[in-house]
Amino acid sequence: LCSSPSNRSRPLSCVAVCGGTHGNEMSGIYLAKHWLRDPMELQRSSFAVTPFLGNPRAIEKCVRYVGQDLNRTFTTEFLSSTEAEDEPYEVVLAREINQTYGPKGSAQAFDFMFDLHNTTASMGTCLIVDSEESLLPMHMCHYIQMHYTRSPCPIYLYKLPGEETYSINSVAKAGLALELGPQPQQVVRADLFSQMRDIIACALDFIELFNKGTVFPAFEIEAYKITGRMDYPCYPDGEISAMVHPKLQDKDFLPLNPRDPIFQTFSGEEILYEGNTTIYPAFINEAAYYEKKVAFVKMEKHMFSIPGLQRD
Amino acid sequence: MTSCYVVHEAPVRRVAIFGGTHGNELSGVFLVKHWQENGDEIQRTGLEVRPFITNPRAVKKCTRYIDCDLNRVFDPDNLGRQITEDIPYEVRRAQEINHVFGPKNSNDAYDLIFDLHNTTSNMGGTLILENSRNNFTIQMFNYIKNALAPECCPVFLIEHPNLKYATTRSIAKHPVGVEVGPQPQGVLRADILDKMRKIIKHGLDFVHIFNEGKEFPPCTIEIYKIMEKVDYPRNKNGEITAVIHPSLQDQDWQPLNNGDPIFLTVDGETINYEGDCTVYPTFVNEAAYYEKKQAFVKTVKVKLTAKGIRSSLS
Known part of the structure; x- marks a missing residue:
């Protein structure tokens, strides 16, 4: 009556946690395998949590993917494609995952999906949400930032305006991806493993509180929103001709100003950032982005006002 | 006047620099490709220096190898193997490389080969020695250590x-x-590349000075000698049940004593090192060694002495 009205949302009953969407990002793979053997620590009283392995064949081979990037395959184009003999393994897999945890955009879809990733970039414990308009995930991020205090958890909003969602957790009604780094591909580091585990525990606690009727008031929150991608300089034959500048290396989420160095050629020349405004880079020198020629992702830092939230 | 502790060694005229022996270790791949286009910085008077990509197919795919590890097949069996349809790509490639830069153990072989590698372990810029009685190489390592x-x-x-x-x-x-690290596979770091580049620069400088007739007096260097490889704890299905303990992670070349933690299980249990003597672990948590069943390598610290050397044709 006197307080500003909160948005109301139905309680979550079905939650999935996916490790190994990329088969060489080991924190999530080791965690999901552990939870498949012993799911006890995932249990909460008000909802069910299903751990699963996203890309079993890629995990088996310890590669990112077999045919194509699974985490770019959850678009209408692929999900509605008809079976073909020569289609990539991940397209088949995406349809199966969509059957089990979706269908995407339907009432039967899982309420929430966590997706566990690692990066070779120094992104720390980064939380990835599609956009600031995703209310429940934004509240979850806020809760994690308040309660998981071992390391800062920057929020990365990954969806470009007008872009269709394509990630595995877009199959569920809402989702959150964790992106922990730096960790080399194929390597499991104990520190990142336990950080990821603790963040998931914290996020599950949030869902439990939400389901039980806790009112989460409105808040202001800082988040980084993607604006574009920066390609590597290349030779005419397509091979990269410069590397990430040592002054930019490991500086994810820190301001990058016009005329700051971003690349260094093999002859030692510097290439400067030509933009007009300060940006915030992330995924700096991510191994998997070389094939996409992406040196880093460009972001802007914004404050967002997130309305309150409570269970319906 | 030449001291009696000095041995005369043949001058080193033909040098190769190998990159891409493992196709996803990018410092060497990019340095060698750069030097193939612009090799001024690796040229020295009186020396032939040849930069060479050893596993081009693995480089193209940015993977360690295609069929098997190229860096483990230069043994007489594989080098003498009959070429058939189903022979692994790397064995065929090894024979080609041996033909161009060898033959191994022959007079025609190249005098010196630098092979450029990266590791995900925190090994810094490490030099790998194959033979404890190779005076020339130990002298070179001594020179590089002092220069760095x-x-x-x-x-x-x-x-x-x-x-x-x-x-x-x-x-x-x-x-x-x-061997320079830490660097993830498939990633090129400017700092790591620079470290590797400096090692090669000083190595070539040493060869040049040696060829010009400078005498290098006997020297003693501290080295880490391989003892044994240590595997991860595994269950009966062969799956890893514990990871490198946080207090061992990134501690390559640091002393490890009896009772120090080495592994941490998923349930949070610490597994300690049991051993009588202090060892110095290295290749701690190297990505490529999970399949080789190797969590780290134990080494011991020893001193190695090289005789004085001087080029025989100066």
């Missing part, structure tokens, strides 16, 4: 009665491994 000081440049001796590596560089009279 105060920065640390550990020397890793892989001579062992049972562990035989059969490395790509082993076809040269003087094989030199350069």
Whole structure:
């Protein structure tokens, strides 16, 4: 009556946690395998949590993917494609995952999906949400930032305006991806493993509180929103001709100003950032982005006002 | 006047620099490709220096290897193997490399081969020595260590009665491994590349000075000698049940004593090191060694002395 009205949302009953969407990002793979053997620590009283392995064949081979990037395959184009003999393994897999945890955009879809990733970039414990308009995930991020205090958890909003969602957790009604780094591909580091585990525990606690009727008031929150991608300089034959500048290396989420160095050629020349405004880079020198020629992702830092939230 | 402690060594005229022996270790791949286009910085008077990509197909795919590890097949069996349809790509490639830069153990072999590698382990810029009696190489390592000081440049001796590596560089009279980390596979870091580049610069400078007739007096260097490989704890299905303990992670070349933690299980249980003597672990948590069942390598610190050397034709 006197307080500003909160948005109301139905309680979550079905939650999935996916490790190994990329088969060489080991924190999530080791965690999901552990939870498949012993799911006890995932249990909460008000909802069910299903751990699963996203890309079993890629995990088996310890590669990112077999045919194509699974985490770019959850678009209408692929999900509605008809079976073909020569289609990539991940397209088949995406349809199966969509059957089990979706269908995407339907009432039967899982309420929430966590997706566990690692990066070779120094992104720390980064939380990835599609956009600031995703209310429940934004509240979850806020809760994690308040309660998981071992390391800062920057929020990365990954969806470009007008872009269709394509990630595995877009199959569920809402989702959150964790992106922990730096960790080399194929390597499991104990520190990142336990950080990821603790963040998931914290996020599950949030869902439990939400389901039980806790009112989460409105808040202001800082988040980084993607604006574009920066390609590597290349030779005419397509091979990269410069590397990430040592002054930019490991500086994810820190301001990058016009005329700051971003690349260094093999002859030692510097290439400067030509933009007009300060940006915030992330995924700096991510191994998997070389094939996409992406040196880093460009972001802007914004404050967002997130309305309150409570269970319906 | 030449002292009686000095041995005369043949001058080193033909040098190769190998990159891409493992196709996803990018410092060497990009340095070698750069030097193939613009090799001024690796040229020295009186020396032929040849930069060479050893596993081009693995480089193209940015993977360690296609069929098998190229850096383990330079043994007589594989080098003498009959070429058939189903022979692994790397064995065929090893024979080609041996033909161009070897033959191994022959007079025609290249004098010196630097083989450029990266590791995900925190090994810094490490020099790998294959033979504890190779005066020339030990002298070179001593020179490089001094040139890089105060920065640390550990020397890793892989001579062992049972562990035989059969490395790509082993076809040269003087094989030199350069292992720089930490760097993830498929990633190129400017700082790591720079470290590798400096090692090669000083190595070539040494060869040049040696060829010009400078005498190098006897020297003693501290090195880490391989003892044994240590596997991860595993369950009966062979799956890893514990990871490198946080207090061992990134601690390559640091002393490890009886009772120190080495692994941490998923349930949070610490597994400690049991051993009588202090060891110095290295290749701690190297990505490529999970499949080789190797969590780290134990080494011991020893001192190695090289005789004085002087080029025989100066």
